[in-house]
Amino acid sequence: MDEKAFRDWSRKAADWGADYRASLRDRPVRATTVPGEIARRIPASPPAQGEAMETIFADFEEIVMPGMTHWQHPRFFAYFPANSAPASVVAEYLVTAIAAQCMLWQTSPAATELETRMIDWLRQALGLPDGFSGVIQDSASSATLAAVLVMRERALGWQGNIKGLGANRQLRIYASNQVHTSIDRAIWVSGIGEENLVRVPVAGPRYAMDPLALEAAILADREAGYLPAGVIACTGGTSIGACDDIGAIVEVAHRHGLYVHVDAAWAGAAMICEEFRPLWKGVEEADSIVFNPHKWLGAQFDCSAHFIRNPDDLVRTLAIQPEYLKTHGRDGIINYSEWTVPLGRRFRALKLWFLLRHHGLEGLKTMIRNHVAWAAKVASRLRAEPDFEIVTEPVFSLFSFRHLGGDDLDAHNVALVNAINDDGRIYLTQTRVDGKLAIRFQAGQFEMREEDADTAFEAIVEVARRLSA
Numbered sequence: 001m002d003e004k005a006f007r008d009w010s011r012k013a014a015d016w017g018a019d020y021r022a023s024l025r026d027r028p029v030r031a032t033t034v035p036g037e038i039a040r041r042i043p044a045s046p047p048a049q050g051e052a053m054e055t056i057f058a059d060f061e062e063i064v065m066p067g068m069t070h071w072q073h074p075r076f077f078a079y080f081p082a083n084s085a086p087a088s089v090v091a092e093y094l095v096t097a098i099a100a101q102c103m104l105w106q107t108s109p110a111a112t113e114l115e116t117r118m119i120d121w122l123r124q125a126l127g128l129p130d131g132f133s134g135v136i137q138d139s140a141s142s143a144t145l146a147a148v149l150v151m152r153e154r155a156l157g158w159q160g161n162i163k164g165l166g167a168n169r170q171l172r173i174y175a176s177n178q179v180h181t182s183i184d185r186a187i188w189v190s191g192i193g194e195e196n197l198v199r200v201p202v203a204g205p206r207y208a209m210d211p212l213a214l215e216a217a218i219l220a221d222r223e224a225g226y227l228p229a230g231v232i233a234c235t236g237g238t239s240i241g242a243c244d245d246i247g248a249i250v251e252v253a254h255r256h257g258l259y260v261h262v263d264a265a266w267a268g269a270a271m272i273c274e275e276f277r278p279l280w281k282g283v284e285e286a287d288s289i290v291f292n293p294h295k296w297l298g299a300q301f302d303c304s305a306h307f308i309r310n311p312d313d314l315v316r317t318l319a320i321q322p323e324y325l326k327t328h329g330r331d332g333i334i335n336y337s338e339w340t341v342p343l344g345r346r347f348r349a350l351k352l353w354f355l356l357r358h359h360g361l362e363g364l365k366t367m368i369r370n371h372v373a374w375a376a377k378v379a380s381r382l383r384a385e386p387d388f389e390i391v392t393e394p395v396f397s398l399f400s401f402r403h404l405g406g407d408d409l410d411a412h413n414v415a416l417v418n419a420i421n422d423d424g425r426i427y428l429t430q431t432r433v434d435g436k437l438a439i440r441f442q443a444g445q446f447e448m449r450e451e452d453a454d455t456a457f458e459a460i461v462e463v464a465r466r467l468s469a
Contacts, residue, residue: 001053009053014093021072021086028424029073031066038067069427074448077456078421078429080238080266083446085298087358091351092300102345103337112334115349122293122305122352125361126271129284134307135314135339136348140265141182142341143290143306144232146314147261148173148186149341150288151230153317154259161317165191172221174198174253175232176209178242179263183232196226205393207242209233215252230259235280236267239431240440241395243267247282254285262289265304266444269296270372270396273365279395288314296371297364298446299355303348306339314339367446371397374453375443381457387464391438400431400438405468410437412467419467425459 001009041063071082102111119134137143152160156168165171171192175183177199187197198221201213218228231253233244246262253260262283268291270276283289289307293299308314319338337343356364375397382388382401391400406412417430417439429440443453 005053012057017089024070024073027070027073029070029076029427030421030424031069032424033067038063072445072447073427074445074452075426075455076445077441077443078427080295080442081445082294082301083296083298083444084300085355085359085446087354088298088300088351091354095347095350098347100347102347103343104335105333108347111347111349112336114353115336116334118349118352118356119305119307121356123307126268127274127277128289128307131309132289132307133311134305135336136352137290137304137306137340138302138342139304140180140263140290140292141185143288143304144182144261144263145186145189145341146306146318147232147259147288147290148190148192148230150313150317151259151261152190152192154313155227155229158316169225169227170196171229172196172198172226173230173232174200174214174217174228176200176202176207176234176242176244178202178207178237178239179232179234180238180265183263202242206395207237207240209244209249211245211248211252214249215256218252218256218258228256228258230261232261232263233286235262235264235283236270236396236398238266240392240400240433241267241398243279243395245282246280246286250282250285260286262286264289264291266292266295267396269293270368272361273368276396293352293355296368296444297355298359300351303351311339370450371443371448374448374450375399375441378441378443378453378457382460385461387468391433397443398440400433400440402436402438403464405464413437413439416464416467420459420463423459423463426456
């Protein structure tokens with residue numbers, strides 16, 4: 001592709017993206033294709049000769065797009081949105097064009113120094129104390145894995161990477177049953193093993209980890225010859241928004257010498273609003289925290305902020321410095337590849353810089369407060385309907401509900417969530433609460449308006465009544 005063609009197709013792609021975003025409200029939220037439908041239209045073998053960009057782009061529109069679920073749709077109420085604010089998209093155009101590999105300071109000094117500043121901007125926005133520094137990870141899964149590896153190495157006297165786990169006592173990590181499955185995966189990948197992830201009971205309306213049960217589990221494990229290493233607490237659990245008492249958990253864990261990591265992947269963004277911070281009171285004493293600006297804050301995926309009280313522990317766990325990765329003649333620099341599991345790193349800080357400067361903290365606070373208010377409005381309207389019940393109350397912008405139709409409520413609500421999604425106006429997902437199926441509603445798409453919340457209520461009620469009839 002020559003320079004002129006590159007310029008022309010770059011413009012066409014940008015125009016297509018703007019047109020696509022403008023058309024989202026006219027599209028069904030979820031893909032309507034059946035399994036295998038897209039694959040059948042793609043040749044089984046790669047082409048021997050190059051093809052024209054016109055042909056490729058036309059196939060993109062005709063073959064690929066019908067099979068896409070529209071995560072930027074303002075009525076995407078499933079999971080948590082992987083947001084992509086337009087200012088962030090523009091920054092990603094630039095990052096893609098530059099195509100830098102930002103693993104070391106010397107491979108792109110601006111990327112490293114902007115990342116350091118953006119992490120500190122976010123720290124200030126969340127009200128975290130000066131003692132925290134941090135790094136931009138690709139996802140909360142990677143940040144949690146890094147935290148678990150630090151837990152492992154600290155507990156083993158920094159010998160796990162050297163001697164392996166077989167030379168030591170079995171480690172124990174503690175969490176409730178409300179944490180994300182990325183915690184399970186971190187336990188697998190770290191070599192600690194699923195059987196050594198101790199599930200601490202929860203209590204109260206916020207499904208919070210019981211601090212007394214946590215301490216009892218730690219003491220029992222020590223007595224049994226295990227080696228307690230760390231605790232993973234959550235603020236805004238994925239299923240129903242469970243919030244642990246972070247201060248109480250940290251007090252127990254630190255008294256026993258355990259590392260505490262707080263997973264606030266989606267809900268952490270809400271902490272730019274001062275009124276929500278009581279839900280993670282005590283977080284300033286945690287050892288590490290993760291939240292995803294690529295969720296509620298609007299940054300293009302991937303972009304996860306990993307705050308660390310003592311970065312030396314993280315670097316000691318992960319850093320490898322062969323001669324070809326050393327930066328000679330530069331003292332005191334940061335090489336963020338030593339703070340992460342992957343060596344390769346994208347220029348993620350640029351989209352945060354564009355996003356925070358374009359919207360400002362006040363603009364982002366207004367968006368989050370609106371989403372919380374609109375979710376509460378949907379919950380209140382469903383509560384007033386005689387054939388609906390609210391299963392879990394709103395936590396930030398997340399709540400769960402159930403429709404009271406039929407003899408088998410679980411089967412009925414599975415059928416309902418499928419029918420709602422097939423209807424196309426909105427997209428929801430389900431979960432289980434105390435063993436029973438419930439439907440989740442979560443408001444958080446960057447360009448959502450109050451009318452979208454109203455549409456959600458109408459679609460839920462209309463489809464439920466139609467299904468019952």
